[in-house]
Amino acid sequence: MMRCSEFRDLHCAFVDDTLAGVELVRMQGHISECDECALLDTRVRRSLMVVRNLTPIEPSADFARRLEVRLRQCRTEQERPIGASFRTVATFGAVASIVMLSYVAESLRTTGARPQDIILPPVVAVASAPSRTHARFADTLMTAPAPAIVASVSAGMPFWPAALLTEQTPLQLASYTGGR
Amino acid sequence: MATAARKIVPALAHAELSASSVRDRLRHADDSAVVSAFLNGEERAFSELVERYQTRLLNFIYRTIGDREKAEDLVQEVFIRVYRHLHRFDRSKKFSTWVYTIASNLAKNELRNRSRNPLVLFQSITKNWQDEERPLEFEDAGNRPDDLFHKRDIREKVEEAVGQLPEHHRNVFVLRELEGKSYEEIAEITHTNLGTVKSRLNRARNSFAEIIGPWLG
Numbered sequence: 001m002m003r004c005s006e007f008r009d010l011h012c013a014f015v016d017d018t019l020a021g022v023e024l025v026r027m028q029g030h031i032s033e034c035d036e037c038a039l040l041d042t043r044v045r046r047s048l049m050v051v052r053n054l055t056p057i058e059p060s061a062d063f064a065r066r067l068e069v070r071l072r073q074c075r076t077e078q079e080r081p082i083g084a085s086f087r088t089v090a091t092f093g094a095v096a097s098i099v100m101l102s103y104v105a106e107s108l109r110t111t112g113a114r115p116q117d118i119i120l121p122p123v124v125a126v127a128s129a130p131s132r133t134h135a136r137f138a139d140t141l142m143t144a145p146a147p148a149i150v151a152s153v154s155a156g157m158p159f160w161p162a163a164l165l166t167e168q169t170p171l172q173l174a175s176y177t178g179g180r
Numbered sequence: 181m182a183t184a185a186r187k188i189v190p191a192l193a194h195a196e197l198s199a200s201s202v203r204d205r206l207r208h209a210d211d212s213a214v215v216s217a218f219l220n221g222e223e224r225a226f227s228e229l230v231e232r233y234q235t236r237l238l239n240f241i242y243r244t245i246g247d248r249e250k251a252e253d254l255v256q257e258v259f260i261r262v263y264r265h266l267h268r269f270d271r272s273k274k275f276s277t278w279v280y281t282i283a284s285n286l287a288k289n290e291l292r293n294r295s296r297n298p299l300v301l302f303q304s305i306t307k308n309w310q311d312e313e314r315p316l317e318f319e320d321a322g323n324r325p326d327d328l329f330h331k332r333d334i335r336e337k338v339e340e341a342v343g344q345l346p347e348h349h350r351n352v353f354v355l356r357e358l359e360g361k362s363y364e365e366i367a368e369i370t371h372t373n374l375g376t377v378k379s380r381l382n383r384a385r386n387s388f389a390e391i392i393g394p395w396l397g
Contacts, residue, residue, distance in 0.1 A: 012382040040386070046396055047389040051338055051357050056239045060252060067230065067256050074263055 002030040007037045015044060203228070211275040219267060230259055233276075236359060237283050243354045244287040245294075246343045254286045280361070281369045284351060291347055334395070341391040349384035356381055 007030050013019045014027045031038045206214055206228040214232075218225035237258055242251035261282055269278055345353060351370055355361040361369070367377045 008382070008386075012378055012385065015385070040389070043389040043393050044385050047341075047392045048357060048385065050334065050392065050396065051342070051388070054335060054338055054358065056235055057242060057248065059234050059238055059255070063234065063252055063256075064230075067259060070256060070260055071226075071263060074260055078264075 002026050004030075004034060004037055007031075007034070008040070011041065011044070014041070015048065199224075212271060215266065215269065215271060215275055226263060229262070229275075233279055234259075237279070240280065240354055240359055241283055241287050243339070243342055243358055244284075244351060245290050246339070250290060254283070254290060257286055258283045274365070277365050277368050280355070280359070280365075284355075284369050288347075288351075337392060337395045341388055344391055345384055345387055349380050349387065352377055352380045353384035353388065 007027060010019065010023060010027060014024070019027065031041055202222070202224060206217060206222075206225055209217070209228075211229070211232075214225045214228050218229070234255060237255045238251055241254050242248050245251060245254075258279060262279060269275070342350060342354065348370075352366055355366045355369060356363075363374055363377050363381075366381075367374050370377070372380075
């Protein structure tokens with residue numbers, strides 16, 4: 001004796017006529033005994049008959065024309081990228097090369113030339129005693145440079161700032177540590 | 181001059197004959213042969229694929245989303261995607277399954293977008309109402325008016341009933357009952373397993389019968 005739940009579970013295959021012989025007989029037997037399941041079976045089959053015979057809708061008159069327009073755009077897009085990207089890359093490469101060459105040429109031109117000398121007015125140095133306290137540390141930066149440095153400045157030699165610092169450093173350290 | 185013209189006409193006639201024989205050959209070939217022809221450079225093969233599938237896809241998408249104008253746009257989108265990606269299609273598989281999968285995904289996306297935008301949903305529903313007021317005089321004159329009304333009435337009721345099915349039931353129902361797809365194909369198209377397809381179809385059939393039953397008498 002088949003239960004209604006089992007009938008409902010197998011009903012899809014029953015309608016599709018894909019059940020094995022034994023199960024088919026059981027399903028037919030259940031329909032003859034159960035009014036509710038018989039009604040379900042009838043209703044489902046009738047509704048499927050209606051939907052399966054539904055008239056299909058056709059595409060509109062300009063469907064083909066619109067599709068052709070889109071396909072043409074598609075073909076154009078597919079053909080363009082290979083040539084376009086090559087030209088883009090080539091153009092970019094050419095511009096980059098020109099810029100690079102210009103920069104290199106300019107660099108070579110400027111390094112080849114003699115640097116211009118910086119001519120400064122002579123500095124009048126005033127010697128002052130090195131400070132013993134930390135607060136006066138800044139003052140030590142203004143000590144007078146050595147005469148040799150002064151001479152080099154007036155002669156227009158360019159290395160005087162480094163020399164000045166070199167000259168100053170021992171005095172500064174001495175003044176800072178020698179404050180004790 | 182006349183001799184040249186005489187030579188051109190047979191050449192053209194020969195070309196036309198060749199074109200029509202190519203079209204005939206394509207018409208009688210199966211999907212995989214048509215796909216191969218297209219991939220080998222025969223552009224007319226794509227037109228053959230369009231002709232084979234445009235109505236079926238339109239009906240599938242239209243029954244799924246309920247908007248005819250949008251359904252046509254989506255069918256066009258299906259063909260554009262097929263055109264772009266046919267070279268990547270695995271020819272050991274069925275072409276119809278692949279194309280229906282694309283259509284199913286587009287329809288699902290459309291429904292998902294609509295559910296996020298109530299205004300779009302409202303506009304598509306009201307547009308369909310306006311379409312229903314199309315006068316009967318444009319219908320087939322061979323049928324009697326009451327037959328036409330009855331047919332249109334039934335069609336509208338059926339479409340309404342299908343539209344009331346839950347989305348994942350509706351998809352399976354349309355593929356099976358309107359497109360005649362097998363369970364295996366439906367499983368592949370909808371990315372589900374066979375058991376799920378059968379279960380959803382069973383429920384869809386019962387729901388559909390319940391909705392349409394009163395109108396069938």
